[in-house]
Amino acid sequence: MENFFFQMIIAATPLLLAAIGELVTERSGVLNLGVEGMMLMGAVSAFAVANSTGSSTLGIVAGAGAGLLMALIFCVIALSLLANQAATGLALTIFGIGASGLIGQGFVGVALEPLAKLSVPFLSDATMLGRILLGHDVMVYLALALAAGVAWFLYSTRGGLALRAVGDNHDSGHALGYNVIGIRYLATMFGGACAGLGGAYLSLAYTPMWAENMTAGRGWIALALVVFATWRPWRVVAGAYLFAAVTQLQFYGQDWGLPVASQFLAMAPYVATILALVIISRDVNLTKANAPACIGRPFRAER
Amino acid sequence: MSAPAEQSGDHAGSQPPPLLEARGIVKKFGDFAANDDVALVIQPGEKHALLGENGAGKSTLVKMIYGVMQPTSGEFFWNGRQVVIHKPAEARDMGIGMVFQHFSVFDALSVVENIALALPPQPMRALSERIRQVSEAYGLAIDPGRAVHTLSVGEKQRVEIIRCLLQNPKLLIMDEPTSVLTPQETELLFQTLEKLAAEGCSILYISHKLEEVKALCDAATILRHGRVVAHCDPKAETARSMAEMMVGDQIAWVERQDRAAGGGPVRLKIDHLNLAAESEFGVTLKDLSLEVHGGEVVGIAGVAGEGQAELMEALTGEVLSDSDATIHIDGVPMGRADPTKRRLAGAAFVPEERNGHAAVGALTLSENIILAHHTAEGIAARGWIDFSKASDWAGRVREGFDVRAASENPVAASLSGGNLQKFVVGREILREPGVLVVSQPTWGVDAGAASVIRRALIDLAAKGSAVLVISQDLEEIFSICDKIAVIHHGRLSKEHPAAEMTPEKVGLLMGGAHPEDTEIPTEEMA
Numbered sequence: 037m038e039n040f041f042f043q044m045i046i047a048a049t050p051l052l053l054a055a056i057g058e059l060v061t062e063r064s065g066v067l068n069l070g071v072e073g074m075m076l077m078g079a080v081s082a083f084a085v086a087n088s089t090g091s092s093t094l095g096i097v098a099g100a101g102a103g104l105l106m107a108l109i110f111c112v113i114a115l116s117l118l119a120n121q122a123a124t125g126l127a128l129t130i131f132g133i134g135a136s137g138l139i140g141q142g143f144v145g146v147a148l149e150p151l152a153k154l155s156v157p158f159l160s161d162a163t164m165l166g167r168i169l170l171g172h173d174v175m176v177y178l179a180l181a182l183a184a185g186v187a188w189f190l191y192s193t194r195g196g197l198a199l200r201a202v203g204d205n206h207d208s209g210h211a212l213g214y215n216v217i218g219i220r221y222l223a224t225m226f227g228g229a230c231a232g233l234g235g236a237y238l239s240l241a242y243t244p245m246w247a248e249n250m251t252a253g254r255g256w257i258a259l260a261l262v263v264f265a266t267w268r269p270w271r272v273v274a275g276a277y278l279f280a281a282v283t284q285l286q287f288y289g290q291d292w293g294l295p296v297a298s299q300f301l302a303m304a305p306y307v308a309t310i311l312a313l314v315i316i317s318r319d320v321n322l323t324k325a326n327a328p329a330c331i332g333r334p335f336r337a338e339r
Numbered sequence: 340m341s342a343p344a345e346q347s348g349d350h351a352g353s354q355p356p357p358l359l360e361a362r363g364i365v366k367k368f369g370d371f372a373a374n375d376d377v378a379l380v381i382q383p384g385e386k387h388a389l390l391g392e393n394g395a396g397k398s399t400l401v402k403m404i405y406g407v408m409q410p411t412s413g414e415f416f417w418n419g420r421q422v423v424i425h426k427p428a429e430a431r432d433m434g435i436g437m438v439f440q441h442f443s444v445f446d447a448l449s450v451v452e453n454i455a456l457a458l459p460p461q462p463m464r465a466l467s468e469r470i471r472q473v474s475e476a477y478g479l480a481i482d483p484g485r486a487v488h489t490l491s492v493g494e495k496q497r498v499e500i501i502r503c504l505l506q507n508p509k510l511l512i513m514d515e516p517t518s519v520l521t522p523q524e525t526e527l528l529f530q531t532l533e534k535l536a537a538e539g540c541s542i543l544y545i546s547h548k549l550e551e552v553k554a555l556c557d558a559a560t561i562l563r564h565g566r567v568v569a570h571c572d573p574k575a576e577t578a579r580s581m582a583e584m585m586v587g588d589q590i591a592w593v594e595r596q597d598r599a600a601g602g603g604p605v606r607l608k609i610d611h612l613n614l615a616a617e618s619e620f621g622v623t624l625k626d627l628s629l630e631v632h633g634g635e636v637v638g639i640a641g642v643a644g645e646g647q648a649e650l651m652e653a654l655t656g657e658v659l660s661d662s663d664a665t666i667h668i669d670g671v672p673m674g675r676a677d678p679t680k681r682r683l684a685g686a687a688f689v690p691e692e693r694n695g696h697a698a699v700g701a702l703t704l705s706e707n708i709i710l711a712h713h714t715a716e717g718i719a720a721r722g723w724i725d726f727s728k729a730s731d732w733a734g735r736v737r738e739g740f741d742v743r744a745a746s747e748n749p750v751a752a753s754l755s756g757g758n759l760q761k762f763v764v765g766r767e768i769l770r771e772p773g774v775l776v777v778s779q780p781t782w783g784v785d786a787g788a789a790s791v792i793r794r795a796l797i798d799l800a801a802k803g804s805a806v807l808v809i810s811q812d813l814e815e816i817f818s819i820c821d822k823i824a825v826i827h828h829g830r831l832s833k834e835h836p837a838a839e840m841t842p843e844k845v846g847l848l849m850g851g852a853h854p855e856d857t858e859i860p861t862e863e864m865a
Contacts, residue, residue: 194460201445201456208443211407212457213427329446 040281040288041168045176046242048280050075050234050251052179054258055265055272056186057230061107062262063190064223065203065216065330068110069125071231072255073132078103078235080136083143083246092151096175096236103232106132107225115220118334133249143246151175151241175237180273182230187269199223203328206335216335231255253306260309264316266326275312282308356419358383358541359404359510364413366399366565373399374410375565381510381558386532386542388552388573391562392585392785393756397545400562401512404543405437406430431457436503437512444495446488453487454502473504477531492643493524500531511535512543517551521642522813522846529555547585547786548814549578563587586786603633606805607686607774608667612674614653614660616829622646624653627831629824631774631805636796637834638820639809640845646829647809648691651778654807655688656681669773682715687772689764691779691809693756697763700752704744704762705733707751711766732769740765741791757788764792768799775799778809793819813842827851 054071061068081102086095106128114124151173161167190196199219202209206216234254239246257279265271285294286301294301359381366374374396381387391397402408404415406424415422417433424430430437444453451467458466467483474481479497487495496516503511513532517525532542532555546552552559553573561569561584569584607630614624624646631637641647652658654666656678665674668684678688690696698707708729713719718728736742740761744754751759760781767775780796781789797819800806809826810816816823817837824834825848832848 194455197448197452197456201448201452204445204447205443208439208445209456211405211427211437211439211443213406213431214456326447 038164038167040284043287044277044280044284045168045172046280047283048276049176049179050237050242050254051258051261051279052183052273052276053175053234053237054231054255055261055276056179056183056269057103057227057234058258059227059262059265059267059269059272060186060190060199060230061224061227062331063203063267063328064199064220065206065328065333065335066115066220066224066227067121067125067332068107068114068128068224068227069122069259070106070110070128070132070255071125071227071258072251072253073129073136074103074106074228074231075235075238075251075255075258076132076136076249077106077139078232079239079250080140080143080235080246081232082236083148083239084139086240087143087146087148092149092240095240096233099232099236099240100229101232103235104225104229106232107228108221110228111221111224114334115217115224118336121332121334129255137248140246140248144248146245148240148244150244173241175233175241178233179237183269183273190269200328203330206330206333210335210337216337220335231258234258257305257309260313264309264312266316267328268326279305279308355383356416357381358385358418359543360416360419361400361404362414362416364400364403364415365411366396366403366408367411372565374403377413377562377565377567379560379567381541381543383509383541384536384539385558386536386544386556388556388559389543389545389562390547390549390552390559390581390585392547393783394785395562395585396565397562398514399565401437401514401543401545404430405435405512431506434507434509435512436506436508436510437514438496438499438503438516439514444487444498446486448487449483450481450485450487450490450498451483453498454483454505457502458505469505470501473501477501477504477534478527479531493520496520496528500528504535508540510541510543512545514545515547516544517546517548521849522842523850524642525551549573549581550814552581553578561585582786603635603803603805604670605630605667606633606669607631607776607807608670609654610665610667612650612653612660612665614649614658616649617658622649622829624649624829627829629807629831629834631807633773633803633805634800635821636800636806636808636819637822637824638816638837639807639824639826639831640813640816641809641811641826641849643811645826645849647778647811647826649829650826650831651688651690651776651809654776655690679714682711685773687767687770687775689767689775689777689780691782693759693763694752698751698759701750703733703748703750704737704742705729705748707762708732708736708766712770716770732766736762736765736769739769740795757784760784761788761791764795768795771799771802772804774805774807776807776809779811780808781812781815782810789815813845816845817842825849 054075058068058071078099082095082099085098086092110124110128113119114121153171153173156170190200198214202214202216202219210216235251238250261272261275261279265275283305285304286298289296289301290298357380361377361379364374364377365372377400389397389400399408403410406427406429415424422433451463451470454470455463455466470483479501481494481497481501487498516528520528536542544552544556556573559571559573560567561571563585568587571581573581609627609629612624612627616623622645627650653660656676660666660674663672663674667673668681668686671684673681673684694700699710709718709724712732718725730748733748742758742762742765744758754762764777764780780792793815796806796808808820820837822834823837823840823845825832825845827849828851
C-alpha cells in the first residue's frame with residue numbers, strides 16, 4: 037500500500053506538469069492540442085543532453101527549452117498566421133512523435149542514472165506518511181510548487197488578471213489596450229515549457245531511458261485533466277493524483293488480487309478519462325461558467 | 340444647420356480652444372474609405388451627438404479617437420495641441436473614456452476585476468471602496484464583488500460607466516448606450532450624463548435614436564458614407580429632418596394609422612404556454628397567453644433577454660412545448676408540431692439573427708430559399724431539389740423587396756445587413772402566410788431598408804394575415820403595431836391597443852410594473 041501511494045505521486049508528476057502548463061495556455065484563450073508532441077520532444081531532448089553532459093539539471097533545462105520551442109512554432113503558425121488552432125496542435129503532436137523518434141534513434145536502450153532522490157534525515161523513514169511524501173526527487177516538489185505559483189499568479193496578480201481577461205473576451209481586452217497576441221504567446225510558451233518538463237520527468241526520473249512514443253498518451257490525458265478540473269489549478273493537482281492512482285492499479289491490482297483482467301486495468305486510465313469528461317460535460321453550467329470563452333478562437337487586431 | 344466647412348476654422352484669439360478637434364481624418368480599409376476627410380469639434384462640457392446610419396463611419400471615427408485604430412491621414416487636437424493617440428491607454432491618460440456598444444466587460448470576472456483592468460495597478464480593497472463612492476455619487480448602484488455574468492445588461496453598462504468615471508474623464512464617448520435599456524433606465528442614464536456635463540465633462544454620444552439625441556444633446560455632427568454631411572442643433576431639428584440628413588434622401592416615414600384593425604378571426608393563439616429554461620442563463624416562460632387576429636400587427640416589447648428568444652423558439656417549433664394545446668395556428672393545435680408542419684399550416688417565421696439563423700451565410704440566396712421552403716413550397720418535395728423553382732423564388736424576393744447585391748446569386752454573407760434582412764423577411768412574406776412571426780425585424784439595418792420592411796409587414800396584415808412582431812425597439816413597435824404586449828422575466832402582459840399606450844406606460848411594463856397597480860402617466864414622452 038505504501039509503495040502504491042509512493043508510486044502514485046511519481047506517476048502524477050508528469051501529468052501535473054503538462055496539465056498545469058496547458059491550463060495557463062487555455063486560460064489565455066489558446067487551445068494547444070500539441071501537448072503530446074511537446075512532451076515527447078522534451079523527453080528526448082532532456083535524455084540526450086543529460087546523457088551527453090552527465091548533468092540531469094542541464095537535461096531538465098533542455099527538456100523545458102524543447103517544449104518551449106515547440107510551443108513557439110505553434111504560436112507563429114496559429115497566433116500570428118491565424119491557422120486553425122486544433123489542426124496546428126494536432127500537427128505539432130504528429131511532428132513531435134516523428135522528430136523525437138529521429139533524434140532519439142541513437143539513445144534507444146541506453147541507460148541513465150535516475151534523478152537523485154532527496155532525503156530528509158529521520159523524517160523520510162520514520163513514519164509511513166514520511167516515507168510516502170518525502171524522499172522523492174526534486175521535480176515532484178517542483179511540480180507542486182509550480183501549481184501553487186500558477187494559482188497565485190492567476191488570481192492574485194495583475195498579469196494573471198490580464199491573462200484571464202484576454203481568454204474571456206479578447207476583443208474587450210484589445211479595446212482596453214492589452215496586447216492579446218503577446219499575452220497568448222507568453223502563456224502558450226509557458227505551457228510548452230511545462231509540457232517539456234513533464235516529458236523530461238519521464239525520461240530522466242520515471243523510467244530513466246528513452247523509448248519511442250514513451251509518453252503513451254499522457255499528453256492527451258493532461259489535456260483532458262484541464263477540462264476535468266474546469267480550468268482551476270488546485271483541481272488539476274487533485275485530478276493528476278487521481279488519474280495517477282488509477283494508472284497504478286494496473287501494477288498493483290493483480291498483487292492485491294483484484295478479480296479483473298490486467299488488460300482492463302491497463303485500460304483504466306483511458307476509460308477514466310472518458311468517464312470524467314462525460315460527467316463534467318453533463319453539467320453544462322460547470323464548464324460554461326469556468327471555460328475561457330475565447331478558447332480556440334483566432335484573434336486579429338483591427339488596425 | 341450649417342455647412343461643415345464653416346466649423347473647421349482656426350481657433351486663434353481669445354476664444355479657448357475646443358476640447359477635441361479632428362481635422363481631415365481619413366481611414367481606409369483597402370480601397371474602401373470608412374472615414375473620408377472627417378472634421379469634428381467638441382467644446383468643453385458639450386453633449387455632442389454623432390449621427391449616421393450603420394456603416395456611416397461613426398464607430399470607426401470614435402475608435403480612432405480612443406486609440407484603438409490609427410487614421411490613414413488627418414490630425415487630432417486636444418485642448419488646442421496636436422496629439423497622436425497610439426493606443427487606448429494613452430487616450431485614457433489624456434482623459435478620454437469610452438463605453439462600448441457591445442460592452443467590453445469580461446463576463447467571467449468580478450465587477451472590481453473588470454474595473455481594475457482599465458486602471459493603474461492598485462489594491463483591490465481600496466478600489467472596491469472607490470467604486471462604492473462613485474456609484475453612490477452618480478446613482479449607479481452596483482456591488483463590486485458580483486460576478487459580471489450575473490448582472491443585467493443595464494448593470495453591465497454601469498460597470499463600464501464607473502470604469503470610465505474612475506479615470507476622471509474630460510471626454511466620455513458613449514457608443515449606442517441605450518439600445519439595451521428600458522426608457523426608465525435611459526432616463527437614469529441621461530441624469531448621470533447631465534450631471535457629468537454640468538461638472539465640465541464633454542460627452543460624445545453616438546446613436547441613431549433621434550428622439551434621444553433631441554432630448555440630450557446640444558450639438559450634432561452627421562455622417563453619411565464616411566463623410567460629414569451636416570452639423571446641426573438637435574433641439575432645433577425634428578427627428579424626421581435629422582433622419583433625412585442621415586439617409587440623404589426623403590424617406591417613406593412609416594406611421595401607424597389608427598385603422599379599424601383586427602376584426603378577423605384568431606389566426607395565432609398562444610394559450611397558457613409554460614416552458615422551463617434550458618440552462619441557468621435561459622429564461623423560463625410562465626403562463627403566456629396571446630391572441631393575434633387576422634388583419635392586425637401585434638407587438639411584443641421588452642428589453643433584451645426577458646424571454647423573447649425562448650418564446651420565438653416555442654413559436655417556430657425549434658423547442659416543442661409539453662402540449663399541443665399551447666399554440667394554435669389557424670385553429671389547429673400545434674404546440675408539439677415541428678417547424679415544417681407549422682410552415683405547411685401557413686405560418687412563417689423570421690428569427691432575430693439574420694446571418695446564421697434566418698440564413699446560412701456560406702450558402703447562396705437560392706439555396707437559402709430551399710432551406711426555408713423545401714416542403715412548404717414544394718421546392719424539394721420528394722427528395723429532389725427543383726433548382727429552377729428555387730432561383731425563381733430568389734429572383735422574386737430580390738425584385739419585390741429591393742435586395743441589392745453584387746451578383747446574380749451571391750452567398751448570403753456577402754449582402755449588407757439591411758439587404759440580407761430584406762431578403763429573409765421577403766422570403767417569408769412572399770408566401771403570403773396566414774401567420775407571420777418576426778423577431779427584431781429591423782435590428783441594425785439602415786433607415787431605408789427598415790421602412791421597406793415595416794411597410795411590407797403592415798401590407799401583409801392588411802391582406803388579412805396575423806403578424807406578430809417581437810422587438811426591443813419601441814419606436815418601431817409604436818410605428819407599426821395595432822396592439823402592444825410587454826414581456827418581462829418570461830411573463831407576458833395583457834395586450835393593449837396601441838392608441839392607449841405611451842412609451843412611458845410600455846417602459847413601466849418593461850421594468851416589471853403592473854399597470855393595474857401603478858399610476859400611469861398619460862402625456863407623450865418628450
